[in-house]
Amino acid sequence: MMTEQTYYTLKDGNRIPVVGFGTWQAESGEIAKQAVKSALEAGYRHIDTAMIYGNEESVGEAIKESGIPRERLFITTKLWNKDHSYDKAKLAIDESLERLGLDYLDLYLIHWPNPVDYRDHWQEANASAWKAMEEALNSGKVKSIGVSNFLTHHLKALEETASFQPVVNQIYLNPSDQQQEIVSYCKNKGILLEAYSPLGTGDIFKLDELEEIAKAHGKTVAQVVLRWSLQKGFVPLPKSVTPSRIKENIELFDFELSEFEMGLIDALQGKAGQARNPDEVNF
Template sequence: MTEQTYYTLKDGNKIPVIGFGTWQAENGDIAKQAVKSALESGYRHIDTAMIYGNETSVGEAIKESGIPRDELFVTTKLWNHDHSYDKAKQAINESLERLGLDYLDLYLIHWPNPIDYRDNWKEANAGSWKAMEEAVDEGKIKSIGVSNFLIHHLKALEETAVIQPVINQIYLNPSDQQHEIVDYCRNNGIILEAYSPLGTGDIFKLKELERIADTHNKTVAQVVLRWSLQKGFLPLPKSVTPSRIKENIELFDFELSEFDMGLIDALQGKAGSARNPDEVTF
């Protein structure tokens, strides 16, 4: 990837079309070196979250990279116990402090219906969102969005939101294509970020993907990530292995045919599916 390619969010800000995910990258040297490897490989979009516990290391890697801040796109997320206006305001400031940044490019509500707020999730989300909107006005955040939201969660948020969400980050890969929420987001100008874009390990056992990969002289991971890009999604592959980190961004020198895309589309349900956000126990 020699030149950054971007999507334009509906608030006018630009976001690189692939990001580096840091879930399960342990805080400390592991997370810091993974992010450094990603930046050296050409990623300019780094995705973390308060609950990942690695914001400090992500921030250190960004600082030590020497890459100008305005060339980077950094995302973090509001965790479940911090829903509501006051808690969200504090959580935003704490994430900025851990990351060592003056502003965030994107801030997301991580889950729509945490167990602690199950009886009043709509009000809790509305309060959190108001705090996020104020942080935009204060220059602490550039864009705001959500994660794991289904249609009814988005519609509830729309009732009170002044700024509409620009992103919905969801579990999205050939095994779970989440057609209903994908269609809703597309119809409303919300870009879909794909976390776990390679699904579970089972996706690498699917013979259909191996054959397509062999045809293009690419890996299964590259084929699945390319499928995600050609769908108009924004994949967030994660790894702590430098060679795989580099491999996962080498997606711009080949294209899948309509036949290839159809074969991959047919893999729905073959390697895991998303959690129901209304039933999570955290």
């Protein structure tokens, strides 16, 4: 039986906790810091942030104040869209480390594959940034490298020049958008899938099917959806700034969804929002 301290082994040999704590939209300052401290107190050991979230310093303060030994934590941050070049990515990694107050990152991701500023040469831009990330890997500044929001054609382009292949793809992934093509591609390549917005939009909480399954297990709809994600082999990254919800979102290891229940949840594709097309985002 999995617990909050269970790990997956990435294809580079490093270990990653099976549930992470997301910090997107956690406002910098006391809100973000207290949310991360609450998560660490609740048992999370995997914290996910990004340069563009604007809260790396707050996350770093929470980590420091927690007193948890660094080697027991798994910290992720991401390269923002304006920095898709070798020199800019190199600098961005150092700046994130400084803001977080860390000597190394457990995972560093390219946040989006096709930023608007690089749209006419995104392949070369990703390859250049990836080279800087590979150097950070070799120097020990980063333990593992991966991507976020990449579709199959983005990964195939990166594979052509990469010396180290991505070990993670973090994508919008929940019962309403299961992104089956990219999920299948990543699984075949041994790329672990992390699920951001694993609870989708608020609409997912209105679905009768989920209410019934939750009642059957004495759990909340959120816990059922996160358990579905775990049983799919994804790493869900639930986000909250409310201590009770933060704790609730990791209490996923004392029940299991049946094959029938998993099928009912699979059938919710398209019912509560879907991912943005990374080739059409305007940032």
